[in-house]
Amino acid sequence: MSSPLFDAAKKNAAMAYKLDQGGQAQQAVRYYVSAAEQLQKLINFTDDPNMKNLYYQKAMEYILRVKEIRGIIESSDVKKSSSAAVSPEEDEEISGAISSVIVREKPNVKWEDVAGMEGAKRALREAIILPMSRPDLFKGARKPWKGILMYGPPGCGKTYLCKAVASEVDSTFFSVSAANLISKWLGESEKLVKELYDRAVEESPSIIFFDEIDSLAGARGGSSEGEAMRRVKTQLLQAVEGFGTGEELLVTVGATNTPWDIDAAMRRRFERRVYVTLPTIEAREKMFQIHTRGVELASDVSFEELAKYTAGYTAADIALLCREALMHPIRELDAEGALKDASIQPRAPGIKDFLVGMESIKPSVSPKELTRYEEWKDRFGG
Numbered sequence: 001m002s003s004p005l006f007d008a009a010k011k012n013a014a015m016a017y018k019l020d021q022g023g024q025a026q027q028a029v030r031y032y033v034s035a036a037e038q039l040q041k042l043i044n045f046t047d048d049p050n051m052k053n054l055y056y057q058k059a060m061e062y063i064l065r066v067k068e069i070r071g072i073i074e075s076s077d078v079k080k081s082s083s084a085a086v087s088p089e090e091d092e093e094i095s096g097a098i099s100s101v102i103v104r105e106k107p108n109v110k111w112e113d114v115a116g117m118e119g120a121k122r123a124l125r126e127a128i129i130l131p132m133s134r135p136d137l138f139k140g141a142r143k144p145w146k147g148i149l150m151y152g153p154p155g156c157g158k159t160y161l162c163k164a165v166a167s168e169v170d171s172t173f174f175s176v177s178a179a180n181l182i183s184k185w186l187g188e189s190e191k192l193v194k195e196l197y198d199r200a201v202e203e204s205p206s207i208i209f210f211d212e213i214d215s216l217a218g219a220r221g222g223s224s225e226g227e228a229m230r231r232v233k234t235q236l237l238q239a240v241e242g243f244g245t246g247e248e249l250l251v252t253v254g255a256t257n258t259p260w261d262i263d264a265a266m267r268r269r270f271e272r273r274v275y276v277t278l279p280t281i282e283a284r285e286k287m288f289q290i291h292t293r294g295v296e297l298a299s300d301v302s303f304e305e306l307a308k309y310t311a312g313y314t315a316a317d318i319a320l321l322c323r324e325a326l327m328h329p330i331r332e333l334d335a336e337g338a339l340k341d342a343s344i345q346p347r348a349p350g351i352k353d354f355l356v357g358m359e360s361i362k363p364s365v366s367p368k369e370l371t372r373y374e375e376w377k378d379r380f381g382g
């Protein structure tokens, strides 16, 4: 059993032992940590339960030693807990993994705080808000959407809008990063997906937000792709169509910056597709208002004017620009050392602070990149 990763783990562990034995425990910590992290990766890359277990035991041993060195636990406890370490196959482990991968939250983004995005908002209303508030309207052939794909350039509000939906309706919100799921739990992620959807059915109405869905849904059959990866995809495809009776209100919202990486099978499951792109001038105006709320501005600030100057900016660029501009007066005072005096108040941010901010914060998406999204939209988008 040898691979670059395994060799690296071995080398780190050897180094850690050497330092530890030589009385340099503090210096050993980072080598233990690296070794443990590499073993964790190896666990995901092997399908052999014995090897998984072996890696797991070793990783636990290193982690416990690190805790011991850091004085978090007593040395006597280490012995006990290390021999009682559970196998990674155990269900408890899966439950723990679910909790770590899935963020259950009641997001604090209000529907009114979403500027523009009219098309996307409408699609999500039809898919989620209306069926949940008026289930009587969605009977028979009039079924709510089960899978929605939000695609478009980074920073244009996919995650943000999804949060607003979740805070709008009384539903359980599961938020999963697909990339995270794959990198941390590849061997286990098939079970995780199943468990996740079982829970979502139990606690329906539920919204499952799958971010970076492309990392999970990429074109199938590539040679580099392992068996485990293929199984997760198959599992997810079934899950989106619905386990359970199919009557539960359960919607999967997938988000991606690279829709072209999604294969045909996956595309089909996400029947409703929503293009989330750069904000219009009206939306930008409202974004400036939203992202400066609660701070008094100088009278020369005009949101209308700022919206005109920021063609090509994404929502995230504008949010960042606002933070930067609001920070300027504070930064000035701080540079003078004046903030120590609690009676000194910063001046109100003015138009100049925004203009200066625009010199360093530029549109993060290029027209060329945008073209690629538009092309995909014309072929596959809804």
Ligand SMILES: Nc1ncnc2c1ncn2[C@@H]1O[C@H](COP(=O)(O)OP(=O)(O)OP(=O)(O)O)[C@@H](O)[C@H]1O
Pocket (backbone or CB within 6 Å): 113, 114, 115, 116, 117, 152, 153, 154, 155, 156, 157, 158, 159, 160, 161, 256, 257, 276, 287, 290, 315, 316, 317, 319
């Ligand atoms: N419609 C909107 N109105 C006001 N602010 C917005 C809007 N959309 C996005 N923002 C702001 O932009 C930030 C970035 O948006 P978000 O994280 O949703 O982008 P994204 O499309 O999910 O990006 P990525 O593809 O990188 O995940 C948000 O945190 C929010 O501050």
Ligand SMILES: [Mg+2]
Pocket (backbone or CB within 6 Å): 158, 159, 160, 211, 255
């Ligand atoms: Mg996002």
